[in-house]
Amino acid sequence: MKKSIPWIIKYRPKRVEDVVNQEKAKELLIPWIKKWLSGNPPEKKGALLWGPPGVGKTSLVEAICNEYNLEKIELNASDFRRKKDIERIALVAATKRPLPPKKGRIVLLDEVDGLSPRGDEGAISAILELLEKARNPIIMTANDPWGQHLRPIRERVLMVEFKRIPKTKALPYLMKICESEGIYCEKQALAYIWEKNKGDLRACINDMQAIAEAYGKITLDLAKALVVERDRTLTPWEMLQHLFYAKYFWQAKKAVTSTDLDYDTLFLWIAENVPKQYGDDPEDLWRAMEALSRADVYYGRIKRRMNWSLLPYYFEMLGPGVALAKEKYHKRARWSYPEKITLLAKTKEQRRIREELATLLSLTQHVSKSYAKAEIIPLLKFIAQHNPQYFARLALGLRLTDEMIKFLAGKEYRTVIRIKEKLLKEMEEEAKIRAAREAKEYLERKALEVVEEEKVEKWEEKKEEKAEKVEKREKKERKREERRGGLTLLDFLNKKK
Amino acid sequence: MSSAYEMLWAEKYRPKTLDEIVDQEEIVARLKKFVEEKNVPHMLFAGPPGTGKTTAALALAHDLYGENYRQYLLELNASDERGIDVIRTKVKEFARSRTPPNVPFKIVLLDEADNMTADAQQALRRLMELYSATTRFILIANFPSKIIEPIQSRCAYFRFKPLPKDKVVERLMYICKNEGVQCEKEALEEIYELSEGDMRKAINILQAAAALGKVTVDAVYKAIGYAHPAEIREVITKALNGNFMEASKHLRKLMLEYGLSGVDVIKSIHKEIMSNNLKIDDRLRVLIADYAGEVQFRMTEGADDEIQLQAFLAKLALLGPRFKSA
Ligand SMILES: Nc1ncnc2c1ncn2[C@@H]1O[C@H](COP(=O)(O)OP(=O)(O)OP(=O)(O)O)[C@@H](O)[C@H]1O
Ligand SMILES: Nc1ncnc2c1ncn2[C@@H]1O[C@H](COP(=O)(O)OP(=O)(O)OP(=O)(O)O)[C@@H](O)[C@H]1O
Ligand SMILES: [Mg+2]
Ligand SMILES: [Mg+2]
Numbered sequence: 140m141k142k143s144i145p146w147i148i149k150y151r152p153k154r155v156e157d158v159v160n161q162e163k164a165k166e167l168l169i170p171w172i173k174k175w176l177s178g179n180p181p182e183k184k185g186a187l188l189w190g191p192p193g194v195g196k197t198s199l200v201e202a203i204c205n206e207y208n209l210e211k212i213e214l215n216a217s218d219f220r221r222k223k224d225i226e227r228i229a230l231v232a233a234t235k236r237p238l239p240p241k242k243g244r245i246v247l248l249d250e251v252d253g254l255s256p257r258g259d260e261g262a263i264s265a266i267l268e269l270l271e272k273a274r275n276p277i278i279m280t281a282n283d284p285w286g287q288h289l290r291p292i293r294e295r296v297l298m299v300e301f302k303r304i305p306k307t308k309a310l311p312y313l314m315k316i317c318e319s320e321g322i323y324c325e326k327q328a329l330a331y332i333w334e335k336n337k338g339d340l341r342a343c344i345n346d347m348q349a350i351a352e353a354y355g356k357i358t359l360d361l362a363k364a365l366v367v368e369r370d371r372t373l374t375p376w377e378m379l380q381h382l383f384y385a386k387y388f389w390q391a392k393k394a395v396t397s398t399d400l401d402y403d404t405l406f407l408w409i410a411e412n413v414p415k416q417y418g419d420d421p422e423d424l425w426r427a428m429e430a431l432s433r434a435d436v437y438y439g440r441i442k443r444r445m446n447w448s449l450l451p452y453y454f455e456m457l458g459p460g461v462a463l464a465k466e467k468y469h470k471r472a473r474w475s476y477p478e479k480i481t482l483l484a485k486t487k488e489q490r491r492i493r494e495e496l497a498t499l500l501s502l503t504q505h506v507s508k509s510y511a512k513a514e515i516i517p518l519l520k521f522i523a524q525h526n527p528q529y530f531a532r533l534a535l536g537l538r539l540t541d542e543m544i545k546f547l548a549g550k551e552y553r554t555v556i557r558i559k560e561k562l563l564k565e566m567e568e569e570a571k572i573r574a575a576r577e578a579k580e581y582l583e584r585k586a587l588e589v590v591e592e593e594k595v596e597k598w599e600e601k602k603e604e605k606a607e608k609v610e611k612r613e614k615k616e617r618k619r620e621e622r623r624g625g626l627t628l629l630d631f632l633n634k635k636k
Numbered sequence: 637m638s639s640a641y642e643m644l645w646a647e648k649y650r651p652k653t654l655d656e657i658v659d660q661e662e663i664v665a666r667l668k669k670f671v672e673e674k675n676v677p678h679m680l681f682a683g684p685p686g687t688g689k690t691t692a693a694l695a696l697a698h699d700l701y702g703e704n705y706r707q708y709l710l711e712l713n714a715s716d717e718r719g720i721d722v723i724r725t726k727v728k729e730f731a732r733s734r735t736p737p738n739v740p741f742k743i744v745l746l747d748e749a750d751n752m753t754a755d756a757q758q759a760l761r762r763l764m765e766l767y768s769a770t771t772r773f774i775l776i777a778n779f780p781s782k783i784i785e786p787i788q789s790r791c792a793y794f795r796f797k798p799l800p801k802d803k804v805v806e807r808l809m810y811i812c813k814n815e816g817v818q819c820e821k822e823a824l825e826e827i828y829e830l831s832e833g834d835m836r837k838a839i840n841i842l843q844a845a846a847a848l849g850k851v852t853v854d855a856v857y858k859a860i861g862y863a864h865p866a867e868i869r870e871v872i873t874k875a876l877n878g879n880f881m882e883a884s885k886h887l888r889k890l891m892l893e894y895g896l897s898g899v900d901v902i903k904s905i906h907k908e909i910m911s912n913n914l915k916i917d918d919r920l921r922v923l924i925a926d927y928a929g930e931v932q933f934r935m936t937e938g939a940d941d942e943i944q945l946q947a948f949l950a951k952l953a954l955l956g957p958r959f960k961s962a
Contacts, residue, residue, distance in 0.1 A: 406940070406943075410940075410943050410946070414880060414881060414884065414946075414950075418880065418881060421878060421880070421950070421953050421954045421957070422954060424880060424950050424953070424954075425947075425950040425951055425953070425954040428943075428946060428947040428950035428951075429947055429950075429951075431943050431946075431947065432931075432934060432938070432943060432944055432947035435934070435938040435939055435940050435943045435944065436934050436937045436938040438938065438939045438940075439937050439938035439939035439940075440937060442939055479888070479942075482888075482892060486892055490895065493895045494895075497895075501713060503647065504644060504646065504647050505647070505650075505690050505694070505711070505747070506713075507713050507747070507748055507751075508713070509897055509899070509900055512894070512895045512896065512897070512900070513894070513896060513900050513904075514837075514840065515644070515840075516894070516895070517862045517894065518644075518840050518843070518844055518862050520862070521844050521847070521859070521861070521862035522843070522844060522847040525847050525848055526847040526848065529642065529847050530847075532640055532641060532642035533642045533643070533644070535640060535641045535642070536641035536642045536643045537643070537644070562640040563640075565640065566640050
């Protein structure tokens with residue numbers, strides 16, 4: 140069977156009227172958009188479209204962009220974490236004029252519920268800031284908008300609910316797709332598919348395509364045989380079970396697309412458990428790891444270029460690629476929660492310090508940051524471990540902060556800090572002594588000059604007349620007073636600075 | 637060792653002027669000529685690490701502009717500031733800034749230019765032409781073949797050689813004397829052998845050894861432990877023995893503890909595999925080299941370096957035992 144583009148992409152609604160059944164949502168959203176376009180922005184700068192998967196949230200936004208000739212600037216859940224991405228978007232959102240012929244812009248933050256409630260506090264506040272400054276409509280989507288961490292967002296935006304697509308609306312729509320594909324299709328089959336997918340139009344269309352591509356027609360029997368209930372999200376453990384014991388392509392793909400894990404976490408769950416499950420057979424293991432490697436490449440491209448149309452390939456490598464890597468049966472291994480997540484949380488501080496250290500070293504030692512990490516940091520660690528005394532002086536010379544010292548010196552940390560403080564104190568003392576000595580010398584020199592001056596004056600005075608003599612002496616006296624009495628050690632030091 | 641402040645010796649003993657540079661005589665002579673004439677072409681400095689490329693560029697600027705040469709020199713580390721956009725804006729800004737009093741141009745130093753993408757290099761080519769009246773570029777590369785031809789053709793080419801044994805040993809000796817550190821000549825010779833004409837590496841090892849006390853051959857051997865090739869070798873060996881789990885655990889530790897990037901690791905692995913330390917079948921070497929290259933490529937495209945390296949280890953775990961039994 141030839142490869143074709145996914146129907147959900149081919150039949151993605153082009154115009155607002157193509158989006159089925161979401162009249163209520165349109166009634167709220169369209170006037171809101173029109174306000175923006177009229178140059179009279181609404182009070183709420185953002186809208187949050189929420190509802191079950193596959194009912195037209197993203198589609199409606201795209202249709203609006205299309206119909207009103209707006210430029211769509213999109214950011215996905217996995218990008219939100221990167222502050223600079225948000226800042227970049229904020230910048231674009233703040234500048235008013237889009238490139239012609241576009242008449243305006245929409246910022247789409249898709250799947251905000253994919254933000255992790257623990258890890259990404261920064262993201263939420265960045266979004267709030269974005270909402271504050273926005274001069275273009277900010278539209279967000281979520282399946283579940285009721286998470287505690289989304290509350291500040293909920294309070295500031297227009298909430299727009301999307302409903303499941305009822306049978307009466309879904310069936311004619313699905314039938315139309317079959318017609319334009321020229322595929323024989325039984326109405327009961329569509330009803331069955333709809334039933335199983337509970338009004339998720341995307342899932343319906345995907346199931347139809349899966350059957351049609353394999354068998355060239357869609358009958359009730361085929362639907363009953365192939366469509367499995369997509370009724371609930373899987374826990375990570377269930378996902379692994381379904382994945383590792385999947386017999387067919389679609390089963391495996393379904394397993395990895397039926398969790399509510401964000402993409403990074405999902406990947407880790409699988410990547411860390413593949414070696415456990417397949418570890419007893421190097422060939423199966425290798426094939427599965429290769430599939431993961433490919434999946435990661437797609438994921439990198441998706442993230443880097445925001446090319447979300449590659450997402451299906453990612454899931455296909457991650458799911459079927461891994462599941463069908465096995466040639467023999469493996470009994471269920473002891474799977475576990477991804478260790479890396481805990482490790483990364485634990486080492487976050489450490490990584491930040493290392494990064495700062497590498498930046499500092501790359502600037503002062505004229506090397507790249509990666510060289511600093513690979514060569515110089517280990518060198519410093521070595522010295523800290525074997526000669527804390529010496530390391531303390533290096534720390535001073537390199538202007539390392541205390542946390543950098545702690546990072547490098549590990550258990551020698553206290554020793555190093557103690558020595559460093561001692562050195563600093565010694566230097567301070569030394570500087571004080573030196574300054575005092577210099578000040579003393581200076582004053583002595585000055586005093587000597589004054590004596591000399593007096594001698595000259597006396598000699599001159601003799602030659603002058605008495606009346607003048609008295610007057611002049613008084614003047615000199617005053618001058619001398621100023622010069623001598625006014626000059627304290629403090630003044631001197633201040634002058635030196 | 638009088639001051640309380642200590643520096644890293646590689647930097648402390650970086651020659652300030654062209655005259656102080658060890659060896660590389662022809663290059664130094666040509667550069668001095670440029671200084672005399674107060675005219676510098678675009679230049680490409682190529683050669684192995686730690687042979688004086690960056691040093692020569694800084695010293696040239698020093699000799700041209702005097703002590704305050706920093707303000708007339710823009711130093712960009714290409715491997716850190718990847719994007720051409722960064723380079724473009726920085727260069728533009730710099731080109732507009734104050735010109736030096738006696739010299740009609742400023743210098744942009746692009747260190748590790750071979751790490752720039754071909755795209756970035758193409759854009760650089762335009763910059764070099766656009767600003768050539770007021771700005772001269774010095775590009776530094778370990779692998780000059782990674783510099784695209786049109787850039788090579790715009791540059792005077794200087795090839796730095798690995799430093800010869802006697803010069804390195806002499807320099808190390810000089811440093812020891814200056815630092816009041818006791819050393820054995822054999823130890824310094826050993827340092828040379830371990831650093832293969834890379835003066836920075838040599839000085840780093842020397843300083844690590846000196847931190848242990850007297851610089852003896854034993855101290856040197858202990859000191860080279862600061863770098864991690866030994867651990868990389870363990871990872872490879874474990875994988876080749878078919879022990880994927882252990883290998884990948886160790887790998888994770890290396891990456892998290894040392895903060896090595898995936899590319900750092902695969903490069904070290906590659907080096908290790910190509911060295912004679914690892915006794916493996918040459919046919920296996922070929923297969924591994926090919927796959928290491930593939931993995932490095934995938935890392936530039938992918939999202940998670942670690943998974944790419946793990947896939948690599950899985951391959952080793954598959955191939956290693958096969959070649960052992962054959
Ligand atoms: N209301 C609808 N009208 C027409 N087509 C729809 C509708 N809902 C979904 N579809 C079809 O399903 C596909 C996916 O829909 P869409 O991307 O809009 O879902 P969503 O609501 O954003 O889901 P999720 O919450 O999972 O992101 C569309 O490309 C389209 O083919
Ligand atoms: N020719 C040399 N003469 C004296 N010292 C040198 C010479 N080459 C290198 N060094 C020493 O090694 C250190 C690093 O040298 P430099 O930064 O010039 O290396 P590089 O050739 O730029 O290496 P890389 O390719 O790793 O950037 C210098 O600070 C200096 O201490
Ligand atoms: Mg969506
Ligand atoms: Mg250099």
